[in-house]
Amino acid sequence: MWMQITAIDMNKDTYEMGLPVIKKAGVEHKINFIQSLALTVLDELLENHENRGSFDFAFVDADKVNYQKYHERLWQLLKVGGIIVYDNTLWFGTVAMPEESTKEELKPGRLHTIEFNRFLAADNRFQISQVPLGDGITICRRL
Template structure:
């Protein structure tokens, strides 16, 4: 995993992001891409001072690991963190007033629940807003026949992602683009 530490892979990476990425790798090694606030620290500085991020993740420890970096960046006031498994219990009781008030949603969670998240987010994200789904290429296996995917763990995730990709491609409520960066990112713009 040496490529993760090479700075040439991150040409515009803020110094705090670099420090967080390196600290995450040092602590978690192979699992260096788990959420430790890196995505939050990437987005929060770009928001206006009164902008808000609602972050839902079951792993409070990982969030707390990244929290000092978020604090040093001076953006902690923009983040509402909810330690919850969004696939089972959103952790937030949406009361209806939030409907149509989100500009953007980024989903990097359990792939078998992506369709559940999609239905919730279609209510929360306003018309014209964006929902981004991470890992929609699933190591390139979505382009392979299922029987050619050797590892069982990869095959399970692949099948979940194929179902999601097919659903999103046919959903008339969104316009989408699959961006082949990283492990694939699908951007859905809510049409109605």
């Protein structure tokens, strides 16, 4: 079965950092890297109706402020039974800390992450699992 990865990052350096490993694994030809803002690309993908309901998996590790916007687009791109994984959903553990114990630089991300976690917990289009691994990942299966 043909598998292809669409990789989006506004900074090409991030992709190139991993490129030697990708080449060593012999999978470069499977990856379509697009240097852009993620929302722009997701909206373009949605314009082609063939893309809707066609993706098996999405991994999101970009700007936390937009996680909910990514979720609404990815929901439409994903197959039923497909998976989205969101990274950093514990935000250095601060989601479980009182605000006053949180370092100043982590406060905006903490609020966005708490709000996003609440939103996901109430989203009945998905079955979710919060995994306390690293900085926390949330696995969402489209129902």
